[in-house]
Amino acid sequence: MPRPGFVLDVDRSTPAILTWHGEGFRLERLPADRSRVIYAPEPIEALADPDDAIRHALAHPEGDSAPLAELLAPGMRLTIAFDDVSLPLPPMERPDNRQRVIEAVLDVAAAAGVDDVVLICALALHRRMTEVELRHAIGDRVYDAFAPHGLLLQHDAEDPDGLVDLGSTENGEEVEINKRAATSDLLVYVNINLVAMDGGHKSVATGLASYRSLRHHHNVATMRHSRSFMDQTRSELHSSNWRMGRHIAASGIKVFQIETTLNNDAFPRQMAFLQKREWEWKARDRATYIGVTKALGAAPPRLARQIFQGIKAPHRMTGVWAGEVEAVHARATESVYRQQIVDVEGQTDVAVFGLPHLCPYNVNSIMNPILVMCMGLGYLFNLYRGKPIVRPGGVAILSHPTPWEFHPVHHPSYIDFFEEVLTTTTDPVEIEKTFEERFATDEWYRHLYRTSHAYHGVHPFYMWYWGAHALEHLGGVIVVGGEPRSVRRLGFKPASTLTDALEMATDVVGTDPTITHLHCPPIMIADVH
């Protein structure tokens, strides 16, 4: 029976706590009697036969949707959209949920005699996926059947001929989405809901939208009013997407949503210590920890990165629902919460976030300083429901090496953002006002986004907006073990050790602050009362 999440009160006998630090981790001692550690719930039970569960879900849809088989008929246009490389994290061992679901959908489509089928990777403004990544996500069988005939597409938010304008929502938000998807008789969207933010109307309204449409919810004001992204009832990001989603439905586009959830079994057996509570480490865990840390210490950073990027998570599917978007999403979110919610009593003065090697935007890539900011303040900070883990005016301590390093192919506009924008200002509002449009319309970024594997020119701005709520909420941000130059460029303070960082934090929050360490990954959501 998996144990639920747990909040540890640190006392003098508490061992040092594992803290992620990019491509590595450290054991950090936390001050006794005023520190807490939040542990994720253990992986919940997975579906015994996921394929069977998918077939069942397709045949017994949620909400007012008919079973998939009844929605399919010979001669119709069917489009299957699926989540891109940013999900799940780390990438899961084969077969991926998307492959299982898409194969099951295609099985039904084949039985129904549907010939006109196109698959679209719903990548919004993310980079296009490589063949290897696509094969991993949707499987070799599907890839080999569709890609050679040009029936496997990647959404292009800058294709003037590939988008269709659906008008505006009641709040004046323009809705412009992928043309093939919009002109299909049925649009099936295949999700992996890694966190509570994923899925729902956000799938189509964001994943298949254009920049013109996305800017209505990917902006500083919306992000600041999403408290947090993990709680749809209090997220302006989601409200906007919901308005757009309903508008899309009202425009006559029929969406058959499929959402799958995963347990949080994020690391292979050999690395089991990463998701164990420190006092339960066996001799084997300690030996692995020592071995791994020593090996990583000796390995050149490139090699370490390769090793970490090679990690495939033994995630297992915990649920699958299909049918009407909102009904499906309610079930899936409930399942995500069941796996991830941890009850936490009260806020804290200082939060410690160990940043792992991976965020949604550097799969098979480099975690550059902007992504460090986004991962720390955009994602980990927002892993709450209710109130933020850290009190208003408190301090966030991030642990990451923050190297001054960028992936030249994946993140070209990030480099410019770092060199030009951040040397001018770090204020999200100012950045949005002064620089966004130029980056968003830069021909070169547009070209790289459309033809290479680059994130869209505006993407680093979104990364910065992602952390806007945290920047507004916090009294200071300290990065432990980060390269001082890049940390300063981000507008944060560098510290060489956690002890130093805690000492520096007292300047902001006063002496003897309370500290909370979020022991993530595995992913959890702190339900702060």
Added chain:
Amino acid sequence: MSTKKPPIELPGATAPSRRLPITPESLRPSLARPVGSFPLFAPSWPGSVSKPPPHRHLGTDYDTAWARRYPARLARVVVTELITRPTLAALARPHVAGLDRIAHLDGPVVFAANHASHLDTPLLLSVLPERWRHHTVVAAGADYFFDTRLKAAAFAFTIAAIPIERQRVSRDSANRAASLLASGWSLLIYPEGGRSQDGWGQTHRAGAAWLAERTGRPVVPIHLEGTGKILPRGSSRLRPGTTHVSFGRPLAPEGDARALAERIESVVAALSDERTTDWWTATRRAATRTTPALTGPDAGAWRRTWALGGTGHGGATGPRWPG
């Protein structure tokens, strides 16, 4: 001559009624064990007592339990990992597809594959995922593989073969296979009942399906391609080549062995179709029941071979004349 020498007993001299039956068995003890006194040695069998017919322990009666005990398993792991796998990797260059379909599966299963060559078994054993590789027994024709003690022992050891009666219905051998499945061993079986005669497949028999129904374990259909070219039936020469092994989605028994057998056959056919076209085409053809049959056209021998395509073996070398 008053002292009468005992009459020389010549064959045929004894009255027929008093003659002992001379059978090979009656002669064997004296031949096999020349001297040696009981009880240090085994007693000789009294000639007057008729010996029960020997228990031959061959064919379906061959007891393979020894081959599943730890010493034999350990030795087999060594052979499989150090000899079979490297050899097959070099000889057959297997391309494996569809392992993701059985990724979530655990525990004993029935592997049902099409059969073209003696190479099929070592090839499959060498590409099976590790959780099954050393825990799978192979159903082998009792009449072919278990007809002599040496062959029986060799196959029982190297590939963990168990004898299966394929000429007639034999509940015995099937029961044994079922109990092995129940006790945690997976089973590799060729539902066609033997190697292909001419390159085309043969109609499936119900054995694999029956075992699955009986034990409730899923069947994993497997399609093999290419082994027939490397070691064809009736040849002993190896021609290194490339092979393709495709694993199908596991089929759960649903209470009807005959229906399950048909499903296995159609999935194997669809896997073959998928190999030559692509998954979506194969899936659509399977859905409309237009998958090309593995058994080939119902026509004369040459047309069947013709339809297989291919170039034949070719490259015949003429006889070498002396001088």
Added chain:
Amino acid sequence: MVERSVPRFAAARMASGWRAGAGVRVGPLHLSDVEVPEPPGPGWHRVRPRLSGICGSDLATVDGRSSRWFEPVVSFPFTPGHEVVGDLDDGGRVVIEPVLACAARAIVPPCEACAAGEGRRCRHLTGGHLAPGLQTGYCADTGGGWSLAMVAHDSQLRAVPDAMSDASAVMVEPAACAVHGVLSAPAGDDFTAVVIGAGTLGLCAIAALARYRPDVTTTIAVAKHPEQQSLARQLGADVVAAPGELRRAVRRQTGSWILDSGQLTGGSDLVIDCVGSAASLADALAVTAPGGTIVMVGIPGQVSVDLTPMWQREIRLTGAYTYGSEPGAGGRHSFDLAFDLVEHARLDRLVSATYPLDRFTDAIEHAASAGRRGGVKVAFDLRGEKRR
């Protein structure tokens, strides 16, 4: 005083390979008592230097790194220093325009260039009654600014307005070079200019662009050190890039594409290279738009660089040496423009340290690492010397 000594030049060159400015300890430069040079003829005056700047070319000489091209146009031993503000015997303050052309050499008639007022292009740098020397500070007969007294010809004297500080005045000569550099490229419309290097010349060039090139609407400066970067901004650079960031910065500003080899599809119309290294020239060639101009203001020396882009994109690669009348500014002389610029842009703030002569080692070493140490122009302050 710099002597002709092959071993000393060689030693300086080796030492400077280890650290810039190290040549001062082993090289040809030393401090000594020499006779005040006699005025070589009529029209010559004694000048007692007040401030005398240390220029990049001086450092190259001290470090034994200057081009052998200069060998026949200098005469040993010479006293360095050509950025000079000093006192005339009659009490007037002057800045020296150091070029030693036909007028100073009393060559009559003057060569074509001198006749046209283009003294920098004089054909007789080795002729006349003076020892060879392209400028004051490289000529054995005139003395140089790094001393208590020197001589200068009428044609070289520029009166300093009373209101102008010595620090401003010592910046006039380098500012004039920069003014000449930015005005020697053809004018255009809505130009993007790049200034590579943020030492004295680079910063002056940024200021000169802002003041005298209204056609340049965007100036991108390359500066390495934080103080240089902030000065570049204050003097008028719209964008300041670190050395490795130049190509991306130009790409952003000009909306061009960057190709795999690092060259831009478009680029900047005007590039002022105030560094003159192979790397800076390669950068300049990569970011210059087809048909654009690269002006070498820094002394390049011997560099190895691929000039294919110059050919393929019809890039004008031109040098800018010293000063003259500027057609681009209505024919006004660079020095006049420089006086104006120094006051207007408050270039005196670039003088970040002064040293007495006997601390010349420190001064040279400071000048060689000025950027890193947060400085720009280092000068000798001779106003307090006892024997002046």
